[in-house]
Amino acid sequence: MDRFNISSLSSLSSLTKKPVCVMWGCILTGNQRQFVFEVNDLLEHQLFIKTICLDAAAKDELHVVEVQSMITAKSIPIASLKPSIMPMVSLYGLEVNLPVTFNLHSGGGPVYIYGQHITIDDSEEAVEEESHEHLGPSSFY
Secondary structure, eight states: OOOOOTHHHHHHHTTSOEEEEEEEEEEEOSSOOEEEEOOOSSSEEEEEEEEEEEOTTOOSSOEEEEEEESSOSSOEEEEEEBTTTBSEEEEEEEEEOSSEEEEEEESOOOEEEEEEEEEEEOOHHHHHHHHHHHSOGGGGO
16 A cells, blocks of 8 residues: 655645634632633633533522623623522623633622633644644554
8 A cells, every 4th residue: 555645744734723622611609709710821722601500509699700801900790690580691602811810799609600711822843743643654554
């Protein structure tokens, strides 16, 4: 069988950025009312909040979740939840800039915040490393 020529593909793969998407989440409670999410690297990061929901054990009171990013000087409410009325809210497309702070302004929780953390490594070393990792000679016999 003929072997596949890797050198022809390495130049094509270096033109694309490969995002890494992982599930992300945090819990706010009466004891831990604040959660700070920040990263300390040079990669491009995006955080998309998808869902905020109350635990089944949450008291029937108003639970207000606020967010504060590096762009906003003040905290902004993004969800007001009450178990008997609205125990969950879906926030499709809510992107927050890092670093970001989530705050349980009122209520005792627990409140769960879920989303997607996307990291984009557009450095040439990372793309080249990935291309050799996925396109090794043993893959093309």
